[in-house]
Structure formats: C-alpha cells, structure tokens
Amino acid sequence: MRQTVNLTEVPKNSGLFVKAALGALPVPGLSARKPTLPDRSVRLEGFKVDPEHLAAYCRATGLRFGDALPLTYPFVLSFPLAMQLVVARDFPFVAVGAVHAENVIQRTREISVSEPLDFETHIENLREHPKGLLVDAVTEVSVGRELVWRQVTTFLHQQRTSLSGGPKPEPKPEEVPPPPLRALRVDQKMINRYAAASGDHNPIHTSALGAKAFGFPKPIAHGMWSAATVLGALEGRIPDQVTYAVKFGKPIFLPSTVNLYADRVSGGWDLSLKHPKKGYPHLTATLR
Numbered sequence: 001m002r003q004t005v006n007l008t009e010v011p012k013n014s015g016l017f018v019k020a021a022l023g024a025l026p027v028p029g030l031s032a033r034k035p036t037l038p039d040r041s042v043r044l045e046g047f048k049v050d051p052e053h054l055a056a057y058c059r060a061t062g063l064r065f066g067d068a069l070p071l072t073y074p075f076v077l078s079f080p081l082a083m084q085l086v087v088a089r090d091f092p093f094v095a096v097g098a099v100h101a102e103n104v105i106q107r108t109r110e111i112s113v114s115e116p117l118d119f120e121t122h123i124e125n126l127r128e129h130p131k132g133l134l135v136d137a138v139t140e141v142s143v144g145r146e147l148v149w150r151q152v153t154t155f156l157h158q159q160r161t162s163l164s165g166g167p168k169p170e171p172k173p174e175e176v177p178p179p180p181l182r183a184l185r186v187d188q189k190m191i192n193r194y195a196a197a198s199g200d201h202n203p204i205h206t207s208a209l210g211a212k213a214f215g216f217p218k219p220i221a222h223g224m225w226s227a228a229t230v231l232g233a234l235e236g237r238i239p240d241q242v243t244y245a246v247k248f249g250k251p252i253f254l255p256s257t258v259n260l261y262a263d264r265v266s267g268g269w270d271l272s273l274k275h276p277k278k279g280y281p282h283l284t285a286t287l288r
Helices: 013-023 051-061 073-086 188-198 208-213 223-234
Strands: 003-007 040-047 099-107 117-129 132-143 146-158 182-186 242-248 256-265 268-274 281-287
Touching: 003 073, 040 073, 051 073, 051 188, 051 223, 073 117, 073 132, 073 146, 073 188, 073 223, 099 223, 182 223, 188 223, 223 242, 223 256, 223 268, 223 281
Parallel strands: 003 040
Antiparallel strands: 040 117, 099 146, 099 242, 117 132, 132 146, 182 256, 242 281, 256 268, 268 281
C-alpha cells in the first residue's frame, strides 16, 4: 500500500541538496541500497504561485510572463517534491549526478497564476539501460478535482548494468545542418540564472569540478532549460490542450551556440536544438 507524505510547504532546495550530497557518501555499517523503489508519494495542496518567482523563471528561459503559467513551469514547482523522494536513503540510487533523459507533459488547459494548485508526485518504473538505471517521476497537478497538468520525467543514473557492454550502434554520419530558425547562445551565467529560478543546483550544471566528477568535461545546460527555451519559438501558438514530449540528446556544454528548429506538421510542431556544425541533436521534441 502506497505511503503518502503530506506536505504543508514546498521543501527547501538547499536542504534537499545537502541530503543529496550526504547520500552520495558511503556510511560505515549501512547496508547497500536495494534495487527496488519504495512505494511512496508526496502531496502538497493549495499551492499559490509566487509571481516574482514566475517572473524569474521567464527571464531565465526567455518565455513570456503573463497571467497563464508557461507549459514547462510546473516542472520547477514540482521538482522539490521529486527530490524529496529521490534523496531518501531507501531510494535505489543517489540523486547527485543523475541525468534528465526524457520528459512528457500533458496539459488539459491553461493554468492561471491565481489558481491554487494541488501536487502529487511518485516514482515508478525502475529499469535497466545500457548506460545505467532509469526511473520515471510522475507528477499530477490538479485544481480542485480537475486534473490540469501531468508529467512523466525520466532520470538516468549512470552505472554498469546487465545491459552494459553490448554492441554499440553504428554512429550516424555527421551532416551539415540546414539554416536554423534562430541560433541560441547559452553560457554559464544564463544557466546559473536558471538554476536559481528552478532550484536545480546539480553540480553537473553549475560547477566545472562537479561536472568533471561525473564524467563531463564542462558544465552542461539543464535539459529543462532547453525544453522551456525552445518553446519561445512558438510563443502565442501553443494550444490550451497539448502534449509536449521531449528527448534529450548529447549535452549542451557551456558555453555553446545551438541551432533552434521549429517545423509545422500535421497536428502540431516538431522542435529541435542541434549542434550548429555537426548537426547532432541536443533535443528533439513534439508538440501535439
């Protein structure tokens, strides 16, 4: 039977990251983490959006600040709830260094800044991947009894698994990319601004030493920064009821310039961020 942890306020990110850092340290006498997920959810009711926080998020992502919440904004509101679950000692892997692999958002209508929001988050579907372990953090946002927003966030913890060491697919030949809709420049200052607005201070994004400790030559941009920023190309054209599915490719090392593409297709849009010279994707997404 699922245990529900009822919160009266959003957990402080500073405390969560201290727990995440401590969780990465070996503790003598403590048994190894079990490869199973605890059946637990976190719930927060009656949350009121802070307009100043929303404005900071919009400045960090380039999205429009208005009376309705940007499509990706509830992600940063619910991030501490997911972190609360991941930093627990009975979680199967440590939070520090985990990489955002995919994200799917379903919205049934626009959400007003003034509406009180109820959040519930749980984690499910622990599975192996050639690069490590994957889990899905599932968050539902309701206004009263109406479900208005749902998200499945897939995180990758890099480690060896039974699927590791198999034959790797042939690399695709690099292609010169076509002219983009626009080029985006992203640097450490911009990502620090997003880290402050989102609360995601994972050292792979904010620290050169932290990034190297987890196998990255430089800090990398947050996946959800790119997922939010690319939506700026469609400002004013995103329907109220929509599904936004994102896959993250090769990381965006800081600083970088990336090419943004937005193609109108039947039923919506195809979006991508690509390397300007080699053409490989940093992000591919569909908006339907």
